[in-house]
Amino acid sequence: xxxxxxxxxxxxxxxxxxxxxxxxxxxxxxxxxxxxxxxxxxxxxxxxxxxxxxxxxxxxxxxxxxxxxxxxxxxxxxxxxxxxxxxxxxxxxxxxxxxxxxxxxxxxxxxxxxxxxxxxxxxxxxxxxxxxxxxxxxxxxxxxxxxxxxxxxxxxxxxxxxxxxxxxxxxxxxxxxxxxx
Amino acid sequence: xxxxxxxxxxxxxxxxxxxxxxxxxxxxxxxxxxxxxxxxxxxxxxxxxxxxxxxxxxxxxxxxxxxxxxxxxxxxxxxxxxxxxxxxxxxxxxxxxxxxxxxxxxxxxxxxxxxxxxxxxxxxxxxxxxxxxxxxxxxxxxxxxxxxxxxxxxxxxxxxxxxxxxxxxxxxxxxxxxxxxxxxxxxxxxxxxxxxxxxxxxxx
Numbered sequence: 062x063x064x065x066x067x068x069x070x071x072x073x074x075x076x077x078x079x080x081x082x083x084x085x086x087x088x089x090x091x092x093x094x095x096x097x098x099x100x101x102x103x104x105x106x107x108x109x110x111x112x113x114x115x116x117x118x119x120x121x122x123x124x125x126x127x128x129x130x131x132x133x134x135x136x137x138x139x140x141x142x143x144x145x146x147x148x149x150x151x152x153x154x155x156x157x158x159x160x161x162x163x164x165x166x167x168x169x170x171x172x173x174x175x176x177x178x179x180x181x182x183x184x185x186x187x188x189x190x191x192x193x194x195x196x197x198x199x200x201x202x203x204x205x206x207x208x209x210x211x212x213x214x215x216x217x218x219x220x221x222x223x224x225x226x227x228x229x230x231x232x233x234x235x236x237x238x239x240x241x242x
Numbered sequence: 243x244x245x246x247x248x249x250x251x252x253x254x255x256x257x258x259x260x261x262x263x264x265x266x267x268x269x270x271x272x273x274x275x276x277x278x279x280x281x282x283x284x285x286x287x288x289x290x291x292x293x294x295x296x297x298x299x300x301x302x303x304x305x306x307x308x309x310x311x312x313x314x315x316x317x318x319x320x321x322x323x324x325x326x327x328x329x330x331x332x333x334x335x336x337x338x339x340x341x342x343x344x345x346x347x348x349x350x351x352x353x354x355x356x357x358x359x360x361x362x363x364x365x366x367x368x369x370x371x372x373x374x375x376x377x378x379x380x381x382x383x384x385x386x387x388x389x390x391x392x393x394x395x396x397x398x399x400x401x402x403x404x405x406x407x408x409x410x411x412x413x414x415x416x417x418x419x420x421x422x423x424x425x426x427x428x429x430x431x432x433x434x435x436x437x438x439x440x441x442x443x444x445x446x
Contacts, residue, residue: 106285110292117299121434124303128310132422132439135314139411139419139441161411181422181439182411188424188435 122225125191129179130223130231133196136182137219140166142240151200151217166200166237167217173197176226196223205236214238298430305427309361309400310438313423316352316363317440323415325381329354331408331421332381336443344381346373346393351385353396354406354425361400361425367393377416402428405435419444 087095144165148154152170157163160172160182174180176195179187186192203218216238224230263271320333324344330353334344351364364385366372370393375384388394405426410418419442426435 103285106289110289114292114296117296117303120303121299124306125436128306128436128438131314132437135439135441136411136420181409181437182420183409183422185409185422187437190435191437 123229123231126194126223126225126229126231129187129191129194129196130221130233132181133198133221133223134219134233134235136160137166137169137198137200137221138235138237139182140164140168142166142217142237144168151202166219169198169219170200171198193226194223196221198222203236205238207238210238295431298432302427302429302432302434305400305429306434306436309425309427310423310436312363312399313352313425314438314440316350317421317423317442319443320350321443323410323418323421323442324349324377325385326408326410326415327382329356329406330382330385331423332385341374343377344375344379346370346375346388349375349381349385351389351394352399352406352423353389354403359401359403360398361403361406361427362396362398364389364394364396367395370394400425400427404428404433418442 140163142165144154144167146154146164148165151167153163153168153172154165157168160169161184163169163172174196177192179191179194179196181187199220199222201218201220202215204213204215205218206213216236219235219237221233222230223232317333320335321337322334323331324334325332330351333350333352335348335350337344338348339345346366347368347370349366352361353364354361375381385394389396403425405424407424408415409422409424411420411422412418420439421442422437422439424435424437426433
């Protein structure tokens with residue numbers, strides 16, 4: 062005697078080869094959305110890394126800009142306040158056209174160096190990494206009130222400006238009081 | 243009579259009917275994850291490299307600042323250049339004994355050691371016996387000799403320095419008022435030259 066086979070053994074309707082199957086796959090839209098999200102996330106990560114790198118490069122460049130400004134101010138300050146020839150007008154004296162002829166700090170008024178022509182006080186070129194910078198110096202008569210030194214003092218204000226290719230500037234100023242006669 | 247079918251057969255039958263991955267599907271899945279994995283590894287490597295570079299560059303910024311500050315300080319507090327050449331500068335710091343000539347206790351040498359690629363500064367050992375020189379002495383040979391003894395010890399200023407040179411605002415270095423120092427240091431992947439100008443104390 063055989064009983065009817067138990068229901069559990071009955072073949073369940075399943076996908077068979079060749080049959081149209083109701084299995085759910087990703088649609089094109091879903092895949093596109095997923096890859097767009099992935100692309101944006103990747104882009105954000107890459108951007109963050111690149112931005113960090115840019116900041117670091119900028120720090121190195123700023124260091125050079127500041128170093129050139131310091132060097133320029135140092136160069137101006139190496140000259141005496143009072144012109145040995147007795148000239149009292151600000152700016153280079155007649156016959157003193159180049160920086161090696163300058164003999165007082167006011168002679169640097171209006172002096173500048175354009176990009177690709179940055180040289181040290183001895184005339185030797187700066188390294189290429191500095192050559193994208195440009196610098197300018199102004200010297201003006203000024204009276205500053207210095208309370209600790211008993212009021213007004215006449216002197217000269219030296220302003221050194223170094224500009225990088227991005228237009229950012231480093232400006233250094235120094236007031237030099239007129240030495241007593 | 244009812245013969246219950248053995249349960250093991252049912253399980254077997256079910257298992258047999260469950261569809262596994264075909265070889266092609268498996269290969270596709272593996273190669274897909276391999277591509278994604280490779281992309282992730284490449285991204286991580288690139289970001290690690292970028293981080294390394296950024297660290298080196300930041301270290302370079304700091305090194306330039308400290309090295310140039312110390313070089314400038316050493317030059318500013320000095321009175322006159324006594325001798326110079328490739329990789330060295332001999333300074334007369336001050337005429338502290340007032341005899342108008344340099345002596346061992348009054349000189350300083352900024353130098354780069356080629357063998358160790360180190361920038362260093364030599365000052366007289368305070369315990370040494372002072373030696374009085376004249377301005378016309380050859381301070382290159384004097385300091386070269388001193389450097390090999392214990393009377394002129396050095397302090398390291400920077401490692402991995404591949405170049406050091408000096409220029410002056412006067413053709414005669416001993417008459418110069420401005421000293422420009424160029425030095426090149428390496429930090430990781432970067433080798434960079436920096437310039438610092440300082441005026442000597444004899445400048446107005």
